[in-house]
Amino acid sequence: MPKDHGIGASNKRREDIRFLTGTGNYTDDINIHGQAYVYFLRSDVAHGKINSIDTAAAAAMPGVVRIFTGADFEGIGGLPCGWQVTDKHGEPMKEPPHPVLAQGKVRHVGDPIAAVVADSLDQARDAAEAIELDIEELPAVVDMKAAVQEGSALVHDDIGTNLCYDWGFVEENKGAVEEAFSKAAHVTTLELRNNRLVANPMEPRVAVGDFNRASGDSTLYTTSQNPHVIRLLMGAFVLGIPEHKLRVVAPDVGGGFGTKIFHYAEEAFCTFAAKQLNRAVKWTSSRSEAFMSDAHGRDHVTKIQLALDADNNFTALRTETYANMGAYLSTFAPSVPTWLHGTLMAGNYKTPLIYVNVKAVFTNTVPVDAYRGAGRPEATFQLERVIDKAARELGVDPVELRRQNFITEFPYATPVAVEYDTGDYHATMDKLVEIADFAGFEARRKDSEAKGKLRGLGVNCYIEACGIAPSNLVGQLGARAGLYESATVRVNATGGVVVMTGSHSHGQGHETSFPQVISEMIGIPEDQVEIVHGDTARSPMGMGTYGSRSLAVGGSAMVRAAEKIINKAKKIAAHLMEASEGDIELKDGAFSVAGTDKSVAWGEVCLAAYVPHNYPLEDIEPGLEETAFYDPSNFTYPSGAYCCEVEVDPETGKVTIESFAATDDFGNIVNPMIVDGQVHGGIGQGIGQALLENCAYDENGQLLSASYMDYAMPRASDVPFYKVDHSCQTPCTHNPLGVKGCGEAGAIGSPPAVVNAVIDALHSGGHKVEHIDMPVSPSRVWAAMNG
Amino acid sequence: MSKIHVTTTINGDAVEFLADPRETLLDCLRDHVGLTGTKEGCGTGDCGACSVELDGTLVCSCLVLGVEASGKSVQTIEGMATDSELHPLQRKFVEHAALQCGFCTPGILVAAKSLLDRNTSPTEEEVRYWLAGNLCRCTGYDKIIRAVMDAAAELRGEAA
Ligand code: FES
Ligand code: FES
Numbered sequence: 001m002p003k004d005h006g007i008g009a010s011n012k013r014r015e016d017i018r019f020l021t022g023t024g025n026y027t028d029d030i031n032i033h034g035q036a037y038v039y040f041l042r043s044d045v046a047h048g049k050i051n052s053i054d055t056a057a058a059a060a061m062p063g064v065v066r067i068f069t070g071a072d073f074e075g076i077g078g079l080p081c082g083w084q085v086t087d088k089h090g091e092p093m094k095e096p097p098h099p100v101l102a103q104g105k106v107r108h109v110g111d112p113i114a115a116v117v118a119d120s121l122d123q124a125r126d127a128a129e130a131i132e133l134d135i136e137e138l139p140a141v142v143d144m145k146a147a148v149q150e151g152s153a154l155v156h157d158d159i160g161t162n163l164c165y166d167w168g169f170v171e172e173n174k175g176a177v178e179e180a181f182s183k184a185a186h187v188t189t190l191e192l193r194n195n196r197l198v199a200n201p202m203e204p205r206v207a208v209g210d211f212n213r214a215s216g217d218s219t220l221y222t223t224s225q226n227p228h229v230i231r232l233l234m235g236a237f238v239l240g241i242p243e244h245k246l247r248v249v250a251p252d253v254g255g256g257f258g259t260k261i262f263h264y265a266e267e268a269f270c271t272f273a274a275k276q277l278n279r280a281v282k283w284t285s286s287r288s289e290a291f292m293s294d295a296h297g298r299d300h301v302t303k304i305q306l307a308l309d310a311d312n313n314f315t316a317l318r319t320e321t322y323a324n325m326g327a328y329l330s331t332f333a334p335s336v337p338t339w340l341h342g343t344l345m346a347g348n349y350k351t352p353l354i355y356v357n358v359k360a361v362f363t364n365t366v367p368v369d370a371y372r373g374a375g376r377p378e379a380t381f382q383l384e385r386v387i388d389k390a391a392r393e394l395g396v397d398p399v400e401l402r403r404q405n406f407i408t409e410f411p412y413a414t415p416v417a418v419e420y421d422t423g424d425y426h427a428t429m430d431k432l433v434e435i436a437d438f439a440g441f442e443a444r445r446k447d448s449e450a451k452g453k454l455r456g457l458g459v460n461c462y463i464e465a466c467g468i469a470p471s472n473l474v475g476q477l478g479a480r481a482g483l484y485e486s487a488t489v490r491v492n493a494t495g496g497v498v499v500m501t502g503s504h505s506h507g508q509g510h511e512t513s514f515p516q517v518i519s520e521m522i523g524i525p526e527d528q529v530e531i532v533h534g535d536t537a538r539s540p541m542g543m544g545t546y547g548s549r550s551l552a553v554g555g556s557a558m559v560r561a562a563e564k565i566i567n568k569a570k571k572i573a574a575h576l577m578e579a580s581e582g583d584i585e586l587k588d589g590a591f592s593v594a595g596t597d598k599s600v601a602w603g604e605v606c607l608a609a610y611v612p613h614n615y616p617l618e619d620i621e622p623g624l625e626e627t628a629f630y631d632p633s634n635f636t637y638p639s640g641a642y643c644c645e646v647e648v649d650p651e652t653g654k655v656t657i658e659s660f661a662a663t664d665d666f667g668n669i670v671n672p673m674i675v676d677g678q679v680h681g682g683i684g685q686g687i688g689q690a691l692l693e694n695c696a697y698d699e700n701g702q703l704l705s706a707s708y709m710d711y712a713m714p715r716a717s718d719v720p721f722y723k724v725d726h727s728c729q730t731p732c733t734h735n736p737l738g739v740k741g742c743g744e745a746g747a748i749g750s751p752p753a754v755v756n757a758v759i760d761a762l763h764s765g766g767h768k769v770e771h772i773d774m775p776v777s778p779s780r781v782w783a784a785m786n787g
Numbered sequence: 788m789s790k791i792h793v794t795t796t797i798n799g800d801a802v803e804f805l806a807d808p809r810e811t812l813l814d815c816l817r818d819h820v821g822l823t824g825t826k827e828g829c830g831t832g833d834c835g836a837c838s839v840e841l842d843g844t845l846v847c848s849c850l851v852l853g854v855e856a857s858g859k860s861v862q863t864i865e866g867m868a869t870d871s872e873l874h875p876l877q878r879k880f881v882e883h884a885a886l887q888c889g890f891c892t893p894g895i896l897v898a899a900k901s902l903l904d905r906n907t908s909p910t911e912e913e914v915r916y917w918l919a920g921n922l923c924r925c926t927g928y929d930k931i932i933r934a935v936m937d938a939a940a941e942l943r944g945e946a947a
Contacts, residue, residue: 707833
C-alpha cells in the first residue's frame with residue numbers, strides 16, 4: 001500500500017490551487033503605487049567602443065523621469081563573480097570588471113548601455129529611441145579557438161588575453177594518463193560540441209526596486225532562486241547597502257533552471273534607481289531581451305579520448321575542452337566547466353586515470369553560466385558518447401561494455417577528487433532493460449523498417465554530484481560563498497508549525513514536500529505545517545535552490561531544527577508527566593512515557609511552552625522555535641540509466657522519439673509524484689537540447705536565435721510519454737533523510753541517450769556515421785547520411 | 788495618445804476600462820482590470836501563456852488589442868472555477884500534478900478547455916497538437932497530456 005501521508009506519500013501539491021486559478025503572486029504581478037518603469041537601451045553590436053551617449057533630447061521627452069548611463073555608476077561596484085578558479089600554473093583566473101551599465105565598451109549584443117526611467121513603459125521605450133549613440137564597432141570575438149590565438153581582438157583590453165583560465169585536473173596525474181594511453185590496446189577519440197542553450201523559464205525575469213525614505217530601507221522584488229544570495233552580492237559588492245537595510249523578496253517564481261541564480265544588472269539598477277529617485281522602479285524583461293540578457297548555458301567544444309586494455313577495461317581518459325564564458329563572468333560561471341564538470345568525468349566507471357583540461361574563453365556573447373545540470377550534462381554527454389563509439393569500434397555490446405566497467409564497491413574514491421558514497425549501477429541498468437523492453441526491440445525495429453524508417457536504441461548511464469555542497473571543500477576550490485542551508489522551525493502555541501527555509505521553490509513543490517517530512521517526524525497532519533520561503537525578511541540566511549539541493553541540504557536543515565524542537569518538547573513533556581526525559585517517546589503527535597499509559601498531546605506541550613505556568617523554567621526557556629544551519633559533509637550522488645528509442649526518416653532526416661525510459665536512484669524519496677515530474681521536466685529539456693535547441697551567433701556576434709521563432713523549444717508534439725522508475729534506492733549515507741536530489745537528473749541523463757539512439761538507427765541503415773552534433777536536426781541527419 | 792473607453796464582458800461580468808489604443812488585451816487585463824492570472828511569456832504569439840477566449844475563440848491576448856474586446860466577451864483563467872468548485876480540468880491538473888512553477892498553467896488550462904469544448908474525445912495526438920502552441924518548460928508535458936485526457940474522460944462520464 002502506498003503511504004497516504006508523511007515521507008513516501010504522493011501528496012497533492014498544495015501550491016497548485018493558486019496557480020490553477022490565476023491567483024499566484026509572481027513578481028510581475030506586483031505593482032507599487034506610483035512606480036516608474038525602466039527600459040534598457042541595449043547594444044545591437046557585439047563589440048564596440050562607446051564614443052558618446054547623448055541623452056539630452058531623450059531626457060526632454062514626455063514622462064521621462066531620468067536617464068542613467070555607465071557614468072552614473074562610476075565608483076559603484078560591478079557585478080561580482082562568486083567563484084575564483086585557479087589555473088594549472090597556480091595563478092588566479094582573469095576576472096575583468098562587469099559594470100551595471102556599459103562603461104567605455106559594449107561587449108555583447110544586449111549589453112545595457114542606458115536605462116531610461118519614465119512614468120510609463122511606452123514613454124521609456126520611446127525616449128530610448130531618441131538617445132543618440134556613437135559606437136565604433138570593433139571586430140567581434142565569437143569562435144573560442146580563434147579567440148585564444150595570438151592577434152585576436154580582445155573582449156577585455158586590460159587583461160591582454162581572451163583566456164580566462166587554463167585548468168588542468170588532476171595536473172599531477174597528467175604524466176600517468178599519458179603513459180596509460182601509450183600502453184592502451186585501443187583508443188577511441190571523439191570531438192564534439194555541447195550546444196549553447198538558453199534556459200528559458202517561461203516567466204521572464206522581473207525586478208521591482210522600492211525605497212522607503214522614512215526608514216531608509218530598500219526592497220527588491222525579483223525573480224530569483226536565491227534571494228539571500230542576491231541580497232548579499234548586491235548589498236555588499238555592488239550598492240553598499242548593509243543587509244539590515246535591504247530586503248529581497250522572490251515570490252512565486254515561474255521556473256529558474258539555473259538562470260535565476262545569478263545576480264543581474266537589472267536587479268542592481270532597479271534597487272539603485274528607486275533610492276535615487278525615491279520612487280519604485282519596475283523592469284519586466286521581454287522575451288527577446290531575455291534571450292540577450294539571461295545567462296546562457298553549456299557551449300563547450302571538447303575532444304575526449306578513452307583508453308582501453310585488451311580486455312576492454314577502461315584504463316584512462318583524457319579530455320580537452322574549450323568553455324565559453326561569454327563577455328563577462330556571470331556569478332558562478334567559472335565553477336561550471338571545472339568543479340562541476342571535471343569532477344564528474346569518472347561517471348559510473350572505474351577508470352583509474354583521468355586528466356581534464358579546460359580552457360575558459362571570453363567572447364563577445366552573452367555570459368554563460370549554470371543551466372540545469374551545469375557541467376554535469378557536459379561531462380555525461382562526452383563520456384557516454386565516447387563509450388558508445390568505443391563499443392562500436394570494438395564490436396561489443398554498449399550495455400555490456402558499460403557493465404563491465406561499472407563501479408560496484410562503495411564508498412568509491414574516483415581519481416577526480418570526489419568519493420561516491422552509495423550506488424548500484426547494475427540495479428538501475430537491470431531495471432532499465434526491463435521497463436524499456438530491450439527484448440522487444442528487434443521486433444520494433446522490423447516494424448519500423450517495414451514502414452521505411454530506421455529505428456535505433458540508445459542507452460547511457462549518468463552520475464551526478466549534487467546536494468551542493470560542503471562549504472569548507474568548495475571554499476578550497478575557489479567558492480566565495482558557503483553552501484549550507486538554513487531552516488527555522490516555529491511551533492505556535494496551539495501546535496501548528498511554520499518552517500522558514502532558506503531554500504526556494506520555483507516549481508519544485510517545497511510547500512508540499514517539506515511538510516511531509518515534519519509530519520513524519522512529529523506525527524501531526526501536513527495541513528498543520530506551513531512553509532515560508534523567498535523573503536530575506538522572513539527566513540534565516542540561506543543559499544537558495546539549485547544543484548538539486550533543496551531537500552538534501554535545505555530539508556536536512558529543517559530536520560536538524562525539528563530535532564531540536566522535539567528534544568525540547570520532550571523535556572517539557574517529561575515535566576508535565578513527571579517522568580524522566582529519557583523515557584519520553586513521540587509518536588503520532590503524542591508524547592508518552594515508555595511502559596506506561598501516560599501521554600500528553602503535542603498541542604498540550606506546545607501550549608505549555610508558551611503559557612509556562614507549569615514549566616521547568618529553571619532548566620529551559622519558554623517558547624518553541626529553533627533554527628539550524630546544515631552544512632553537508634559530502635555531495636550526494638544520484639545515478640541512473642536512460643534509454644531512448646528513435647525513428648529516423650531516411651527521406652527527410654527527421655528524428656522522432658518513439659519512447660523514453662529512465663531509471664534513477666535518488667536514494668529515499670519524500671513525494672514520488674513530485675519526483676516523477678522533476679524527471680519528466682529534465683527529460684523534456686534534454687530532448688530539447690538533443691533535437692531542437694540551439695543558441696546561435698553569426699560570425700559578427702549577432703544573436704540569430706532571439707525569439708521562439710528561431711530558438712526551437714520542445715513542444716507537446718515533440719515528446720512522448722516517459723517511462724520513469726525510481727525504485728532502485730541506495731540512500732545517501734550522510735544526510736539525515738537519505739535523499740540525493742532529483743532536479744537535474746533528467747537533463748543530465750537524456751541527451752546522450754537520444755544521440756546514441758540516432759547513431760544506432762543510422763548504422764542499422766548502413767550509414768557509418770560516428771557523430772552528429774546537437775541539436776540533431778533533420779538537416780544535420782540528412783547531411784550525415786548523404787554526406 | 789488619448790485613451791479609448793472600452794466596454795466589454797469578462798468572465799460574465801460587465802467591465803469597463805480605459806485603454807491606450809496601442810495596448811494589448813493582455814496588458815489591459817493585467818494592468819487595468821487587475822486580472823493577473825493571464826501571463827506574458829513571449830509577447831509574440833509563440834508561447835500561449837496569454838491564452839484567453841474572445842467570443843469563444845481561443846486567442847493569444849498578447850496579439851489582440853485591448854480595444855478589440857469592445858462589445859465582446861472575454862473568458863480568462865479567473866473565470867474557470869466557480870466559487871465553490873474547480874473545473875474538472877483544474878481538478879485533474881492537481882491530481883496528476885500537471886504543473887510545477889505554474890506560469891504556463893493558466894494558458895494551458897484555457898487552451899485545453901477550448902479543446903474539450905469542441906472535442907470531448909481527443910486522442911493523445913490531438914491533445915499534443917492542440918497544445919503545441921503552449922510552451923511549458925517545467926513538466927516535459929507528460930502529466931499535462933494525461934490530465935487533459937483524464938478530464939475529457941470524466942466529462943464524457945467515463946470513470947477514470
Ligand atoms: S505571451 Fe502571448 S503567446 Fe506568448
Ligand atoms: S509549469 Fe512551469 S512552465 Fe509549465
